[in-house]
Amino acid sequence: MNIEGIEVIQAEPGYLSLSVAKLKGNESLAEEFQTRFSAIQGITSVEVDPERGAVEMRFNQAEVTSLRSLWALKDAMGILFPEVNSMQLASYLGTYL
Numbered sequence: 001m002n003i004e005g006i007e008v009i010q011a012e013p014g015y016l017s018l019s020v021a022k023l024k025g026n027e028s029l030a031e032e033f034q035t036r037f038s039a040i041q042g043i044t045s046v047e048v049d050p051e052r053g054a055v056e057m058r059f060n061q062a063e064v065t066s067l068r069s070l071w072a073l074k075d076a077m078g079i080l081f082p083e084v085n086s087m088q089l090a091s092y093l094g095t096y097l
Contacts, residue, residue, distance in 0.1 A: 016059070029050075
């Protein structure tokens with residue numbers, strides 16, 4: 001599965017690195033992304049570089065794959081990326097969690 005504008009750079013247990021075209025050069029969206037994802041249960045750190053459109057996340061795999069966290073992930077995606085089907089995007093990212 002591929003989501004236009006979002007590329008998984010590296011995925012390991014407890015770590016995910018993304019390239020997100022929409023974040024590149026958009027400081028306010030990058031801050032909102034960091035705030036929303038940091039609030040999701042199981043995500044322990046989120047670093048966003050708006051100059052490169054890069055995201056690095058660390059997470060507790062057991063917690064972040066709970067139903068509550070997956071719904072929070074879907075909701076955050078729907079708000080930040082309304083042009084993309086949020087269930088499809090959350091499912092895509094969920095395969096790397």
